[in-house]
Amino acid sequence: MLRGRAVLVLGGLVLALLAPTKAAVADGPSGGVACTPRKLDCDVSVEVPGKPAGTKPGKPANGGGGGGGKPTCALDGEPVPCTSHLGQFNAADACYWRLKDPQPKTRAEAEFTTGLPEDWQPGDPGKFYDVTCPGADRQLMGGMTYSETGPDGGGVDVRALADQAVEALRLEGADIGIAPKPDGVGLVGMPVWIWNRPGETHTGPASASASAGGVTVTAKAKVRNVTYRMGDGGDPVVCTAPGTPYSKEFGMRVSPDCGYRYERPSATVDGGRYKVTAVTTWDIDWEGAGQSGTLTTTRDASTSVEIREAQALNTR
Secondary structure (H helix, E strand, O other): OOOOEEEEOHHHHHHHHHOEOOOOOOOOOEEEEEOOOOOOOEEEEEEEOOEOOOOOOEEEOOOOOOOOOOOEEEEOOEEEOOEEOOEEEEOOOOEEEEEOOOOOOOOOOOOOOEOOOOOOOOOOOOEEEEEEOOOOOOOOOEEEEEEOOOHHHOOOOHHHHHHHHHHHOOOOOOOEEEEOOOOEEEEOOOEEEEEEOOOOOOOOOEEEEEEEOOEEEEEEEEEEEEEEEOOOOOOOEEEOOOOOOOOHHHOOOOOOOOEEEOOOOHHHOHHHOEEEEEEEEEEEEEEEOOEEEEEEEEEEEEEEEEEEOOOEEEEO
């Protein structure tokens, strides 16, 4: 018989790491909304115990080219400014369109205008544009043009259409998987496994398009990484892969790609649980009507875990 010897209860340790326990304290529901509809720089978050609180549509990452990046345009395969003193570049005819100011008010002022109907009268819904078509052998093209729809069949703002395509991606924060489970209990020093459950809006790649006036802009997004802050003040965990879901047969092994160890129990923080926050960084490319751009944006999610000290028993 053993006397006065401390024996770690390994069976209880494994059970505590993996199985739910009624003693676990769940987070209370919380949430917040700070959003203007159809804006990219807003937060919408709803937190449910044990579930991620995603932000939609989210904020641009600091220094990450938020706002869609600078669009680029091309003429005969060479980059050209999308906007200049000549107006807005229109990929459909490779010309610059600028609304004429002031607009002609008489037939005489509108003389020699391309596309002007014979029955045109002041007050008709069309507009007059100064059109300039740069490039070799195109010097005689352009001039004052009358159009009821404007360039690209409607004067489409390609950059605004890109914003719509990005919003249509419906990107979310990580769908956090974690062992110990949020409704279970983990132990100090034991491996914690973290992963982002697969899903187009959680792990990508994701693609969406927006169309107007015959122009279509497509946005494609992929996750660069997920940064987990574990709630104990330790260094963040940056995971470039989605992570490996925990399974019982892994026992006490360390996660091969996204893991952590707590060095003190969560009883030391308010509520007795560590809040785990995941920040997903998305890289987005968009293109349409001869223009293209890039965007880096982030989405947040969170869950929580309870961590206790491993208990020792004295056996006699």
